[in-house]
Structure formats: structure tokens, C-alpha cells
Amino acid sequence: MNREFGAETLVELERICARYPRREAALLPAMRLLEREFGCVDEPGMILVAKLLGVSPAHAYGVLTFYTHFRRSSDAKVLLQVCSTLPCALKGSESLYDHLKKITAGEPAITLKKVECLANCDRAPCLQVNEEYIDNATPEMCDQLVAQIRAGRWTPPGQIYSVPPNTHQPVLLRHVLEAGSETMEHYLARGGYKTAEEIVKSGRNPDEVVETVFKSGLRGRGGAGFPTGQKWKFLAKNDKPRYLVVNADESEPGTFKDKLLIDRDPHQLIEGIIIAAYAIRSKTCYIYIRGEFGIGAWILQKAVDEAYEKGFLGRKVFGTASEIDVTVHRGGGAYICGEETGLLSSLEGKRGNPKIKPPFPAVEGLFRSPTIVNNVETIATLPHILKNGVEWFRKMGTEKSPGPKIFSVCGHVHRPGNYEVPLGIPIKELIYDLAGGVRGGKKLKAVIPGGLSAPVFAADEVDNGYVKVDAATKAESRVPITMDFESIAGAGSMLGSGGVIVMDEETCMVDALWNTLRFYAHESCGQCTPCREGTGWIAKLAGRMERGGGRDDEIALLDEVAANMCGRTICVLADAAAMPARSFVKKFRAEFEAHARAKKCPYKHGHAPKPEPAGVGSH
Ligand SMILES: Cc1cc2nc3c(=O)[nH]c(=O)nc-3n(C[C@H](O)[C@H](O)[C@H](O)COP(=O)(O)O)c2cc1C
Ligand code: SF4
Numbered sequence: 001m002n003r004e005f006g007a008e009t010l011v012e013l014e015r016i017c018a019r020y021p022r023r024e025a026a027l028l029p030a031m032r033l034l035e036r037e038f039g040c041v042d043e044p045g046m047i048l049v050a051k052l053l054g055v056s057p058a059h060a061y062g063v064l065t066f067y068t069h070f071r072r073s074s075d076a077k078v079l080l081q082v083c084s085t086l087p088c089a090l091k092g093s094e095s096l097y098d099h100l101k102k103i104t105a106g107e108p109a110i111t112l113k114k115v116e117c118l119a120n121c122d123r124a125p126c127l128q129v130n131e132e133y134i135d136n137a138t139p140e141m142c143d144q145l146v147a148q149i150r151a152g153r154w155t156p157p158g159q160i161y162s163v164p165p166n167t168h169q170p171v172l173l174r175h176v177l178e179a180g181s182e183t184m185e186h187y188l189a190r191g192g193y194k195t196a197e198e199i200v201k202s203g204r205n206p207d208e209v210v211e212t213v214f215k216s217g218l219r220g221r222g223g224a225g226f227p228t229g230q231k232w233k234f235l236a237k238n239d240k241p242r243y244l245v246v247n248a249d250e251s252e253p254g255t256f257k258d259k260l261l262i263d264r265d266p267h268q269l270i271e272g273i274i275i276a277a278y279a280i281r282s283k284t285c286y287i288y289i290r291g292e293f294g295i296g297a298w299i300l301q302k303a304v305d306e307a308y309e310k311g312f313l314g315r316k317v318f319g320t321a322s323e324i325d326v327t328v329h330r331g332g333g334a335y336i337c338g339e340e341t342g343l344l345s346s347l348e349g350k351r352g353n354p355k356i357k358p359p360f361p362a363v364e365g366l367f368r369s370p371t372i373v374n375n376v377e378t379i380a381t382l383p384h385i386l387k388n389g390v391e392w393f394r395k396m397g398t399e400k401s402p403g404p405k406i407f408s409v410c411g412h413v414h415r416p417g418n419y420e421v422p423l424g425i426p427i428k429e430l431i432y433d434l435a436g437g438v439r440g441g442k443k444l445k446a447v448i449p450g451g452l453s454a455p456v457f458a459a460d461e462v463d464n465g466y467v468k469v470d471a472a473t474k475a476e477s478r479v480p481i482t483m484d485f486e487s488i489a490g491a492g493s494m495l496g497s498g499g500v501i502v503m504d505e506e507t508c509m510v511d512a513l514w515n516t517l518r519f520y521a522h523e524s525c526g527q528c529t530p531c532r533e534g535t536g537w538i539a540k541l542a543g544r545m546e547r548g549g550g551r552d553d554e555i556a557l558l559d560e561v562a563a564n565m566c567g568r569t570i571c572v573l574a575d576a577a578a579m580p581a582r583s584f585v586k587k588f589r590a591e592f593e594a595h596a597r598a599k600k601c602p603y604k605h606g607h608a609p610k611p612e613p614a615g616v617g618s619h
Helices: 007-017 023-038 043-053 057-064 093-104 139-150 184-189 194-202 206-216 228-233 257-264 266-280 294-309 340-347 376-388 390-394 427-434 459-464 485-490 509-523 529-547 553-565 573-587 589-598
Strands: 078-083 110-115 127-129 132-134 243-248 284-289 325-330 371-375 404-411 417-422 444-448 466-469 476-479 499-504
Touching (some): 243 266, 243 340, 257 376, 266 294, 266 371, 427 444, 444 459, 509 589
Parallel strands (some): 078 110
Antiparallel strands (some): 078 127, 444 499
């Protein structure tokens, strides 16, 4: 069977291609067109887009098979995806999947799939039905859902944001719960776009804007915490076009803040883009949004279209000679595309393979041109800094970690959600006061403070501070942990993306680690041997331990393999798997030993033997 696009789709494809300097960069968007037109990306469809974009079918196949989010068959009308990553697993997604498997068996209208993090961790356990999220899913909800799909009368519920973002004075999240906060009218009514307009119309030297951001001390909110103004200053000075790339991949499990900013306040982000593009002298911006955010991509595209209509984007920005084009580019479902060089590979229409640094993107990035990659929250902070000034920004937070920060809190807390607070608030305040403490009157066991890649804290460290040893006197003291880059690093972990995963006393830490490591084994791009082999190896060791087949000496082996994965690979995904593994073993060793001794999981929900996880190393 051959596939052909109709005339209108061909025009649409050409319009998409025109937004990139190379046609093959439109490969992922072209696959989305295939999905829309034919319900899937099958082999004839893939051959069609390969021909239309001038790449070989082998290249298109290599790209397609890197990503997990494309539908490869149109047999079933409904794709039901169950998140299986730690935040959802802590809330019972495993048994929900088993339940769904039972009730959908033999149902031709439904394809059921277990997937990795959907970035909806505060509403765990969560499902996706085609593009729609189902929050806080229960077996009863699943029964109803499946019955409705069978009867052909399922309608999407739409997502309701009901969790108060915080009790401190919010900045970026101030308006997200107001009705219509995502619309242009709402944004304009609260003075939106005024700051960008003033900057662009003033004809101010862009370097002054860079200097303001530099002086504010803003640090990237995507994970590494690199100073934004400093990064902008690293841009290579040559005659190549400069690119601004907004990282909206939000792939770090436990993090769901960018989703809220996109869904509920997209114009705040677009105003930040105008300011950043002006500052770095870029005329082209790509927003790389993760494949799972189909609705977010739609909301963002609508907001971008409105901004073009108003003349805030395009050829004559605010009626001046400034030009800024913004393209929303949807990914295909791969954690590694959150890593900036993997993201850029993906944006070029390739497999999302990270590249060795240097050269850093600021010197040689997208299409080999100087490129700034910044996180959604980083960019959305800019209008506030430029409007209110450096002093205002620095009044919040600490000297080295200034400003407000959104922390996504999930797991076993009363009130999971996004909390925007000044950097440097005590971790106890975030967990016990804002998020309401551990639910069900249970005790705290552990906290992952900065997304799944961050080393874990034991409850004692959270409650009483970490143990600091004085280098000279060797005297030990307790230092309270606060939510800023320095304090968390001092305590041996990292602030990362600000995804805080809370585990109660009933959590089996071996099971939690097994789940964590399965994620990394699944998401490794496979280029580096220590990562490709190491992630799978330590996942298998943790899994065997949890299933009752582990030996005492394998605890040290797990730690040794993890230690050997660090610092030896193209990107830090290997470290992101190894560091949590080492911290789990170090801080909860007794639990690993108990598993090895008892030859089973000693927790009451103990596991029956399970087969090896499917999909390990699928990239
Ligand atoms: C494995 C991995 C995954 C990452 N995922 C994300 C992500 O989902 N979103 C993000 O903004 N940054 C992510 N990062 C960090 C980016 O590489 C990059 O540092 C960031 O987008 C820069 O923006 P910032 O300076 O504004 O933080 C990831 C890094 C690694 C190593
Ligand atoms: S460390 Fe892992 S994810 Fe990163 S490039 Fe190497 S194999 Fe790929």
C-alpha cells in the first residue's frame, strides 16, 4: 500500500519545512502529519515523508524507531498509556496497569501500553488516553473509561488545575489558576508584553539586557543551575545565525512545572522569548516541547499565532525593525531529548543522540550555529526581572541562588503540586508545611530533592540536617538542608529541576531503586558502553534483589558498577542513573541486606517473581 498526502497537507508540510534551514529537520513534524492523516506512522507513511524531505528511508526509520511516542499501527482507535515511573508507581500505577490489562484483554479498540514518566506526577497515578491526561486514576475510573470507549462514547474530561500553587507570593505562577489565564486578553489586561515592547521599541543595546540578566544572578531552572547571563555571554561572535531554543521537554521524572507554565500562562513564556531573542540577537526561536504534551503544544501554538497576529512576533516586532520567528516543535517521547545536545540532534531531524561537549551549543549548536538553550521557567522569569529590576529579584532567595523557584512536589504528601517559593527555604517547610507532610499519618522515609537523577536524602537528613565533617578538626555537626543549589549540593545531592519526590515509611527502597533504574535503562540512547550496559546491569541487579534472587555480595557489585559509570560518557545520563543508585545503597543498605537474607521483599506488598522488564535499552 502506498501513502499519499492530499494537496492541503502538502502545502502545510511545505510551510513547516520553510521554518527550518534544512528540510530533514521537519521529520518529526512530518511524522505527526502522518499520524493525523492516517492514524499512525507505518512503513509506507515513513517512506512517503522520507521522499518528501529528501532523506533515505533508512534514515527516517532510524529516527522513527528512536522515539516511543509515535503510533506505529492504526488498528486500535484508542491508545491507553499508563505511566510506570517512580512518582506514579508510588501511587499504585503497577496495580492499575494490571487491572487495565485484565479489563482490556481482547478489546480491539484499545492498545494498552506501559510508558515512562508523563510529567503529571502530582496527579499520580496518571494515564493518557490518546492526547488526554486522566488524573489520579482509580480502578473504578478505568472501568468506566473502558466501558465508555467500548460503547464509542468516551469524551475527554479536560484537565482541571485545582492545587493552589503556593502560599508565598508567587511570581511566575501568580495567575495560573485564574480563568482564561492562557489567553492573550488575560495577559494584556495584566500588563503583559509591556516589558518586551518597551525593550524592543527603546532600541536599547542588547548587551545591556544581557548584563541585567547577568547581574540578577538568575540560574538556569532546567537542571544544571548554570548562570543564564553568563551562558549568553559565551555566545560565539561570528556571522552565523544565532538560535534560541526553549527546552520544554520537561523529561525529568518528578518535574511538572513547565507543563503548568505552558498550559496556563503561555504568553508569559512568549514575552520571555522576545526578551531573550532580543538580548542574544537571535531572529529564530524553536520551542522543543515533549511529545506527550500534545495539548500543551496546541495551547502554545495558539498563543504563538495570537502573538504573530498582534505583531509581537514576526517581521516587525512591535512595529520596529526587529524580527523574531517562533516555531513550536513537538518531540517524539525520549527522555534524553531533555539533554540539550540530544535535544538539538532531535530538532535537526535526527535520533536524539547527545554530542560531546565542547563545543558547547553557545559556540556550535543547532545547525552548527551558536545556540542558547534555556528552560521554560528560566525564560518565563525574564519579563519579571526586566520589569522589576535586579534588586527586586535578588531580594528573594540566597546570595548565590537568587530569585523565586518552582518546586514540583509529588509522592506520598498530602498536597502534591507546584510551589513557587524563594530559593533557600528549608526543605522541611516545603514538605511538611506547603505540601502538607506525609499523607495518612505515616512517617517520612526518604526524599529525592531534584528530580529522579538526584541522590536521595534519608528522613533523618531532612528532619535534622545533614552531617557535615569539619576538614581540619574532623568534628561532626548537623546542617539544616535548604532548597537552594549550594545547600543541596553540600548535603550530597542536587537541586536539579526542582522535582521533589517524597516517600513514606512503607516504601520499599529496593523496589524504588529498581523502578528508577529501569527508567534509565529504557532511556539510555545507547551510544556509550558504560551507560548502555551499565544502566541495564544495575537495573537487573536491583530487580533480582527485589524479586528475591539477590545475593549479599551483589550489593557491593551494584555500587561498584554504578561507580564505574560516572564521568565516562558523552552526556551525564549514566551519572544520573549511577548517583541515585549509589545513594540508595549507601543510605538504605540494611534494606538491601534484608532482601538478600530473606530471599524476598520483606515489605507487606512484596513482589511475586516478575520477568525482566520489557523495553530495556529500547533506544
Ligand atoms: C539527561 C538530561 C535530561 C535533561 N532534561 C531536561 C529537561 O527536560 N528540561 C530542561 O530544561 N533541561 C533538561 N536538562 C538540562 C539541559 O541539558 C540544559 O542544561 C538546560 O535546558 C539549559 O537550560 P537552563 O540553563 O535554562 O537550565 C537535562 C539534562 C540531562 C543531562
Ligand atoms: S551517557 Fe547514555 S544517554 Fe548519554 S550519550 Fe552516552 S549512552 Fe547516550
